[in-house]
Amino acid sequence: MSINKTPTNRVYTYIAQRGVVSRAELMKEFSMTSSSMTRLLEEMIADNKLQESGRGSSTGGRRPILYETNPTYGYLFGLEISRIYSSMGLYDMHMNRLSSIRWKMDESMTPHVFMKRVHSAVRKFVQEHDLQPSSIVGMGVGAVGPLDRERGLILDPVYFPAQGWHNLPICELLEAQLGFPVLLDNGANTALVGEHWALRSEHYQHMLYVHVGAGLRSAVMSNGQLVYGATDMEGAIGRMIIQAGNLSQPGSPIDGALESFVSVHAIENEVRELAAAGSLALRGETGSGNGEALSFELLLEALSAGEPIVREKFKQAAAYLGIGLANLINVLHPEKVILGGALINAHESVFETAVEVARSHTYYYPQYKPLFSKGLLKEEAVAVGAAVMVLKQLP
Known part of the structure; x- marks a missing residue:
């Protein structure tokens, strides 16, 4: 907005x-x-x-x-709504974090339950810091898309464990409960805003942010401003075609889209197939019904233990990610590329492989060398950027 x-x-x-x-x-x-x-x-x-x-x-x-x-002129809330975890932070006007909280997004976390958790946390933070309600400037929300930012709606998110998140008027509901303004943008955009803010002394103008978790999300900044399209573009990177597959069935797992190869779900599905075929045995069951976070945790345990097949699957996903990054870099020419998300943070080799492949396919390299990073804010980037979004719109 x-x-x-x-x-x-x-x-x-x-x-x-x-x-x-x-x-x-x-x-x-x-x-x-x-x-x-x-x-x-x-x-x-x-x-x-x-x-x-x-x-x-x-x-x-x-x-x-x-x-x-003046850091105490007012106070800002930044809220992240994501598929596996959501979080909220309270910040002063210098973006110093005063308090924060994190919630697991399991099957019980319906919008009604989530709103109660947010409302309770806001009241707790305000009381703990002895703040006047009038000093709260507003809340920024960075949410999984697709969104209708202007109407404050979360439209049709996929992979949410709980029901009820479709066509949700998140801004209207939060404003009614909290009594202060709420702004909405997709989480990739707010993460990029947060990282750009954290790096403001370095004056980057052209940046790319890619989040690799349950799905793929990206954001682009040109001349210091977020790039918006005619529709919410957050998940568009996942639909980048990197391999000619079954083109007669768009959206199928074999249609050649990047997300078919690079995401938590893509790796989980591949490992489940191997386990079902008897080619792989892990402690516990990857499809145990306890939610995607648990099954991914089992994969992380196997990865840390050096299980060869699991390690190969992560390396393969990282290589495909590198190809996708090279495609974006060759079109957008960012100065800095920030990578985040559960898959990037699963193991250092994922980041290293993705960057190596991206660099080897970057046009004009090494004359043109975009800088790669996991960012300064990491898991807090979405919430911080959501709060910065409110700060920037202060009247």
């Missing part, structure tokens, strides 16, 4: 991203007269949005006053 940004909002966001700035820097950036900028800064200080932060170095005259945002 986007808004018409006021001069106050633009200046506030700029200062928040830079940390500490001088009036001269702001005037240069926003082409405002000295009197207009002075008046705007005085108003923002009077509203407690900004505070003075000492003085800068002298360039011949008086040392300039430096400004920064």
Whole structure:
């Protein structure tokens, strides 16, 4: 959801991203007269949005006053809604995490139960930090898609263990319970916003984020702004065709789409078939009915124990991921590529193999070398980015 940004909002966001700035820097950036900028800064200080932060170095005259945002002006919630785990954090205006909580998304976690958990956690955090309800600026939600961001709807998510998550007016329901504004975007976008915020001192403008878990999700940033399409694009990377398969049956497991080879479910399915055929024996049953998190945990145990067939399946998935990444890199030319999700974090070899294959298929390499990383925020990226999304839309 986007808004018409006021001069106050633009200046506030700029200062928040830079940390500490001088009036001269702001005037240069926003082409405002000295009197207009002075008046705007005085108003923002009077509203407690900004505070003075000492003085800068002298360039011949008086040392300039430096400004920064006031961390206690307000407080933000960031909420991640995902397939295996969901989480929520409370942050001040400098994005310092004050409290956080995590929930397992099992068969019992219907929207009704989930809303009660969120409501209870919000009240607990507010009481623990002795906050006034009026100081809560809002909540950002990074959710599994597809979504209708403008209407605040979670449309038709797949692989959710619990029922009731289809066509869910998540923003309306949360606002009714919590009493403050709620903004929605897909989790890949908010993760990229969070990582971009964490890396703001390095001034990256072109970034790619790919999350590899129960499914594949991606987000793209160009010139410092998220790239949106005509529809929610979060899961589009999973439909990238990397192998000509059964093209007469789009959406089938053998249609050549990347997600057919690279996801938690893809590996689980392959291992189940091997186990059923007697080619593999694991402790417990991978399809035990205890949910995808349990079966994936069994795979992780086998991977850590060095089970050759399981290790090969993870390596194969990582190699296919590398091909998908190379395709995106050759089209988008990002400066930095951030990889996250359960599959990436399963074993260091997954990340290393994916990066190696991606680099070996990158056009103009080694003259063009995008940087690869697991990010700074890792599992907290979605929630942090959701909170940053609210901060950036502060009126």
